Amino acid sequence: MTDRKRGRQSFVPEVPPVITAWASVAGKKESEGPLGHTFDIKSSDTYFGQKTWEQAEKHMQQQALNKLIEKSGLSRSDIDLVFSGDLLNQCIGSSFTLRNSHIPHLGLYGACSTMAESLLLSTMAVGGGFAHRVVAMTSSHFASSERQYRFPLGYGGQRTPTSQWTVTGSGAALVCDSGSGPRITACTIGTVTDLGIQDANNMGAAMAPAAYDTIRAHFEDLKTGPEDFDRIVTGDLGQVGKELLLELARRDGVSLGGKLVDCGTLVFDTAKQDVHAGGSGCGCSAIALCGHLLGELKTGKLKKILFCGTGALLSPTSTQQGLPIPGVCHGVCITGGRV
Amino acid sequence: MTDRKRGRQSFVPEVPPVITAWASVAGKKESEGPLGHTFDIKSSDTYFGQKTWEQAEKHMQQQALNKLIEKSGLSRSDIDLVFSGDLLNQCIGSSFTLRNSHIPHLGLYGACSTMAESLLLSTMAVGGGFAHRVVAMTSSHFASSERQYRFPLGYGGQRTPTSQWTVTGSGAALVCDSGSGPRITACTIGTVTDLGIQDANNMGAAMAPAAYDTIRAHFEDLKTGPEDFDRIVTGDLGQVGKELLLELARRDGVSLGGKLVDCGTLVFDTAKQDVHAGGSGCGCSAIALCGHLLGELKTGKLKKILFCGTGALLSPTSTQQGLPIPGVCHGVCITGGRV
Numbered sequence: 095m096t097d098r099k100r101g102r103q104s105f106v107p108e109v110p111p112v113i114t115a116w117a118s119v120a121g122k123k124e125s126e127g128p129l130g131h132t133f134d135i136k137s138s139d140t141y142f143g144q145k146t147w148e149q150a151e152k153h154m155q156q157q158a159l160n161k162l163i164e165k166s167g168l169s170r171s172d173i174d175l176v177f178s179g180d181l182l183n184q185c186i187g188s189s190f191t192l193r194n195s196h197i198p199h200l201g202l203y204g205a206c207s208t209m210a211e212s213l214l215l216s217t218m219a220v221g222g223g224f225a226h227r228v229v230a231m232t233s234s235h236f237a238s239s240e241r242q243y244r245f246p247l248g249y250g251g252q253r254t255p256t257s258q259w260t261v262t263g264s265g266a267a268l269v270c271d272s273g274s275g276p277r278i279t280a281c282t283i284g285t286v287t288d289l290g291i292q293d294a295n296n297m298g299a300a301m302a303p304a305a306y307d308t309i310r311a312h313f314e315d316l317k318t319g320p321e322d323f324d325r326i327v328t329g330d331l332g333q334v335g336k337e338l339l340l341e342l343a344r345r346d347g348v349s350l351g352g353k354l355v356d357c358g359t360l361v362f363d364t365a366k367q368d369v370h371a372g373g374s375g376c377g378c379s380a381i382a383l384c385g386h387l388l389g390e391l392k393t394g395k396l397k398k399i400l401f402c403g404t405g406a407l408l409s410p411t412s413t414q415q416g417l418p419i420p421g422v423c424h425g426v427c428i429t430g431g432r433v
Numbered sequence: 434m435t436d437r438k439r440g441r442q443s444f445v446p447e448v449p450p451v452i453t454a455w456a457s458v459a460g461k462k463e464s465e466g467p468l469g470h471t472f473d474i475k476s477s478d479t480y481f482g483q484k485t486w487e488q489a490e491k492h493m494q495q496q497a498l499n500k501l502i503e504k505s506g507l508s509r510s511d512i513d514l515v516f517s518g519d520l521l522n523q524c525i526g527s528s529f530t531l532r533n534s535h536i537p538h539l540g541l542y543g544a545c546s547t548m549a550e551s552l553l554l555s556t557m558a559v560g561g562g563f564a565h566r567v568v569a570m571t572s573s574h575f576a577s578s579e580r581q582y583r584f585p586l587g588y589g590g591q592r593t594p595t596s597q598w599t600v601t602g603s604g605a606a607l608v609c610d611s612g613s614g615p616r617i618t619a620c621t622i623g624t625v626t627d628l629g630i631q632d633a634n635n636m637g638a639a640m641a642p643a644a645y646d647t648i649r650a651h652f653e654d655l656k657t658g659p660e661d662f663d664r665i666v667t668g669d670l671g672q673v674g675k676e677l678l679l680e681l682a683r684r685d686g687v688s689l690g691g692k693l694v695d696c697g698t699l700v701f702d703t704a705k706q707d708v709h710a711g712g713s714g715c716g717c718s719a720i721a722l723c724g725h726l727l728g729e730l731k732t733g734k735l736k737k738i739l740f741c742g743t744g745a746l747l748s749p750t751s752t753q754q755g756l757p758i759p760g761v762c763h764g765v766c767i768t769g770g771r772v
Contacts, residue, residue, distance in 0.1 A: 193625045
């Protein structure tokens with residue numbers, strides 16, 4: 095068997111799987127942001143026509159999956175497997191989306207790193223010959239997250255300057271063993287990193303060490319560096335976490351400046367949209383990738399990116415019990431379709 | 434690339450990965466049950482020396498992982514990857530176990546199907562050459578589950594006859610690309626199946642259709658049948674769900690009688706231990722597998738089993754919103770080490 099493992103945390107598929115199609119669904123605030131023109135489906139109704147916010151989240155994933163299948167020209171029975179997860183307790187957004195769809199499903203929990211985790215596992219599934227066409231998908235919803243993790247919206251709680259705004263959106267990507275489009279050429283699996291941050295309103299700070307750990311491992315395992323990438327894209331560190339990541343890299347003698355962008359500051363205009371430190375949530379990196387980033391990789395405007403999904407592995411229970419916030423980050427190297 | 438996909442839902446690794454070691458941790462009631470002698474670590478303290486039940490669950494996983502590493506003769510740095518998940522909101526049992534362990538980690542949510550899901554993904558990772566040594570792990574805890582899904586224990590709620598008893602335990606298995614032990618020769622990925630069961634105290638009934646769907650798919654995809662197995666082992670259908678599964682198969686012209694066993698009725702003596710319909714939870718199939726079943730496969734007492742992890746993909750929120758309970762089941766075919 096060919097050994098595809100590289101270093102401690104990374105692997106390289108023999109034949110890089112192709113992302114042949116992608117789709118995104120976004121809420122009102124996201125659609126008014128800088129990437130608004132790149133989303134496939136936009137809704138100004140927080141409930142997306144459903145009775146509850148949790149059902150709205152399920153509906154977004156259903157719309158993303160249906161749009162993806164439509165854009166790819168395939169039918170449901172052509173999809174071999176869906177990897178998906180979300181932030182709702184017991185990931186009901188994902189499982190109810192796949193209910194009675196007859197599509198094989200493997201559920202994930204990687205918090206806001208799920209878009210990267212699902213792409214990484216799709217690379218294993220397709221790259222190992224276990225499946226031909228796999229969907230990587232996730233979602234988040236501002237209102238369902240606020241009431242689950244923080245306060246009921248009606249309570250009108252004050253937000254701290256370091257807090258972030260959970261993105262209402264869903265993204266889905268189709269990873270195939272043939273076809274044309276951007277390719278996944280390497281992946282780095284994250285470790286759970288915790289430097290003791292306990293402030294649940296400062297998730298960027300909690301995730302920055304994990305992000306740097308994975309970026310560093312990717313460089314080391316694959317003998318590469320920031321100079322080999324057009325962009326290093328983190329999922330949802332926001333402005334605070336992004337600054338911390340730059341500082342962690344700098345102390346280690348690595349300059350990420352000029353290459354680093356964070357989806358939390360791409361999706362929203364942080365100066366105008368009152369989202370404090372930026373966007374967050376599984377949907378944040380998902381809608382930035384399944385539109386803007388994959389679009390620029392397709393046209394060749396971007397040639398190579400390191401897409402790093404960042405997740406804060408806390409729960410309201412762990413916070414109430416006084417525990418710190420562990421972070422995780424998974425890295426996926428994507429190269430442009432025309433390269 | 435070699436095509437390892439078979440039929441709609443299954444795949445067959447070219448070189449079957451080997452389960453070279455396994456470990457289990459169990460609570461008091463489980464240790465008093467029929468499989469008590471097969472567990473590595475037994476505790477009569479519900480808190481496992483911790484301050485909260487959630488921390489106890491984390492501690493069980495840590496003990497299972499440490500015991501597994503000890504039994505395998507490896508060190509932490511030899512483990513390439515851990516696939517794990519649990520029932521706690523945001524899977525904090527798993528993420529806090531891996532915190533600062535420096536072991537790459539991919540989090541899963543498959544409810545009580547997690548032991549099978551993690552073995553299936555380990556098969557992809559090892560069988561595809563992406564990793565050499567992977568841990569598949571999960572846990573559940575009676576007290577943390579009761580308060581999260583149902584009532585605070587102090588409330589003293591009555592249990593219905595169809596209800597099941599969440600197993601307090603954790604199981605971990607080491608899946609390798611070489612070595613001796615039982616081998617994973619085929620896997621079947623489940624679809625999310627929902628026939629409209631809404632009673633959260635009758636999860637066996639909610640999961641039975643998913644179990645049959647996966648068993649049927651395994652037979653169809655791999656041109657096999659019950660006659661080719663010593664045992665078909667479901668995760669936690671309990672007595673009610675097991676009878677329903679037998680009936681679903683019978684109506685389809687398939688006889689599972691004599692081959693079907695359910696971990697929920699293996700772990701507890703349902704007649705004597707007051708667990709109503711049987712055991713349940715991620716830990717149920719995990720401790721039945723990582724001791725009793727793998728032990729019998731190692732000695733050759735069992736030659737071939739189809740291990741079917743069953744999961745009920747509900748959440749308290751979905752139940753409160755009046756939604757039915759979708760089920761999922763993943764199948765892993767394991768053959769004896771000496772065969």
